[in-house]
Amino acid sequence: MVGGVAVGGGAPCAVQSMLNRPPADVSANLAQIEQLAEAGCEIVRMAIPHRKDLDAFEQVCQASPLPVVADIHFDSEIAIGAAKRGAAKLRINPGNVGGLEKTDAIIEAAQAAGIPIRIGVNAGSLDTALATRNDICLAQKLALSAAQYLRYFEERGFYDVVVSAKAHDVPTTVATYRQLAHDLPQVPLHIGVTEAGTLFQGIIKSASGLGILLAEGIGDTLRISLTDDPVQEVRAAWTLLLALGLRRRSPEIISCPTCGRCQVDLISIAKQLEERLRDVKAPLKVAVMGCVVNGPGEAADADIGIACGAGSGALFSQGRILRKVEQSAILDALLEEIGKL
Ligand code: SF4
Missing domain, CATH: 3.30.413.10 (Sulfite Reductase Hemoprotein, domain 1)
Structure with a gap:
C-alpha cells in the first residue's frame, strides 16, 4: 500500500506523476498536487534534494490528498527523515545512497514507519562489477542489479518493495521489465520509459514501451515521464490505460x-x-x-x-x-x- 493506494497483488495499475515545483514552496507543491489529483493522479512523488527541504516535505504530506513518495538520491539521512515525516513511500537507488550500510538504515526507517520502498535502478548507476561485464546486455544487467538489491532487502526481512529499472530507450526498457517480471514475479513493478522527452515524442516512446508491457500483464504502477506539465503525464497515462482496455476514467x-x-x-x-x-x-x-x-x-x-x-x-x-x-x-x-x- 502506498497510502491508501494498492500497488501489485492484482490491483489496477496505479497512475503516478512527479511534482516539479521548488521543494521549499509548500503552497506551490500543494497547488500542483490538486491539479494532478483532478487529472486522475493517484500517487505523487516529490524530490527532496536537501535536508533543509524536509520541513516543507512534511507540510506537503500533511495537507496532500494524494500519498506522497519521497524521492531521494545520495543522502540516506534525507530518506530516514522523510520516513519519519509522513512519506507514503521512499524511492531510492541503493547504488547511490552511500553504500549498503546506509541502505540498512533506510530499511530500518521504512520498517519503523510501516512504508514501502521503491528500489529504482538506473543504467547510469550500476555498480562497476556489473557495468563492466560484457557477457550480458544492459537489460540483463539492470534486472540483475535490481534482483541483487531485492535479495539484500529480503535478507533483512523487508518485503514491502516495488522495483523499477528504467532506461531511456524503448527496446531496453521492454527487455528489462520482461526480465524482471520473469525473475521477480513476486514483486510489484513500477514501469516507465525514463527521460522520454517532450510531449509528442515522450508520449509515443512511453506508449509504445509501456503499451507492450501492460498488454503482457507487466506493470503495477506507471509514470509517463514528459518534459512538460506533469498534468500531461497523468492524462497520457490514463489515455494509455484506456486504449489498452485496462482502466477507464473519462470519455x-x-x-x-x-x-x-x-x-x-x-x-x-x-x-x-x-x-x-x-x-x-x-x-x-x-x-x-x-x-x-x-x-x-x-x-x-x-x-x-x-x-x-x-x-x-x-x-x-x-x-x-x-x-x-x-x-x-x-x-x-x-x-x-x-x-x-
Ligand atoms: S468516416 Fe467518412 S469522412 Fe471520415 S475518414 Fe471515413 S470515409 Fe472519410
Missing part, C-alpha cells in the same frame, strides 16, 4: 481522421469536444464521424454519436437516431446529450 472519443468525403469542419469539432470533456469523469464513448461510410455504424455503437453529412449531422444516443443537427450546433448538441446520460 473516449471515436473520431475519424477525415478525408475528401467529409463536408463539415470535423477536426475542429472533435478538438473542441475533447477540451470540453476534459473534466468529465464518466467512462463514455462519443463518436464524431465525418460521413456515411462508417459514421452511422460508429455513432450508433457509441453512447452518443454524430454521423455528419453535407453541413449537418445525424445525432445518435444509445444507438438511436435523435435528430438532424446543423454543423454550427453539433458541439452543443453532443454536450447536451452527454449531459443527459
Whole structure:
C-alpha cells in the first residue's frame, strides 16, 4: 500500500506523476498536487534534494490528498527523515545512497514507519562489477542489479518493495521489465520509459514501451515521464490505460481522421469536444464521424454519436437516431446529450 493506494497483488495499475515545483514552496507543491489529483493522479512523488527541504516535505504530506513518495538520491539521512515525516513511500537507488550500510538504515526507517520502498535502478548507476561485464546486455544487467538489491532487502526481512529499472530507450526498457517480471514475479513493478522527452515524442516512446508491457500483464504502477506539465503525464497515462482496455476514467472519443468525403469542419469539432470533456469523469464513448461510410455504424455503437453529412449531422444516443443537427450546433448538441446520460 502506498497510502491508501494498492500497488501489485492484482490491483489496477496505479497512475503516478512527479511534482516539479521548488521543494521549499509548500503552497506551490500543494497547488500542483490538486491539479494532478483532478487529472486522475493517484500517487505523487516529490524530490527532496536537501535536508533543509524536509520541513516543507512534511507540510506537503500533511495537507496532500494524494500519498506522497519521497524521492531521494545520495543522502540516506534525507530518506530516514522523510520516513519519519509522513512519506507514503521512499524511492531510492541503493547504488547511490552511500553504500549498503546506509541502505540498512533506510530499511530500518521504512520498517519503523510501516512504508514501502521503491528500489529504482538506473543504467547510469550500476555498480562497476556489473557495468563492466560484457557477457550480458544492459537489460540483463539492470534486472540483475535490481534482483541483487531485492535479495539484500529480503535478507533483512523487508518485503514491502516495488522495483523499477528504467532506461531511456524503448527496446531496453521492454527487455528489462520482461526480465524482471520473469525473475521477480513476486514483486510489484513500477514501469516507465525514463527521460522520454517532450510531449509528442515522450508520449509515443512511453506508449509504445509501456503499451507492450501492460498488454503482457507487466506493470503495477506507471509514470509517463514528459518534459512538460506533469498534468500531461497523468492524462497520457490514463489515455494509455484506456486504449489498452485496462482502466477507464473519462470519455473516449471515436473520431475519424477525415478525408475528401467529409463536408463539415470535423477536426475542429472533435478538438473542441475533447477540451470540453476534459473534466468529465464518466467512462463514455462519443463518436464524431465525418460521413456515411462508417459514421452511422460508429455513432450508433457509441453512447452518443454524430454521423455528419453535407453541413449537418445525424445525432445518435444509445444507438438511436435523435435528430438532424446543423454543423454550427453539433458541439452543443453532443454536450447536451452527454449531459443527459
Ligand atoms: S468516416 Fe467518412 S469522412 Fe471520415 S475518414 Fe471515413 S470515409 Fe472519410
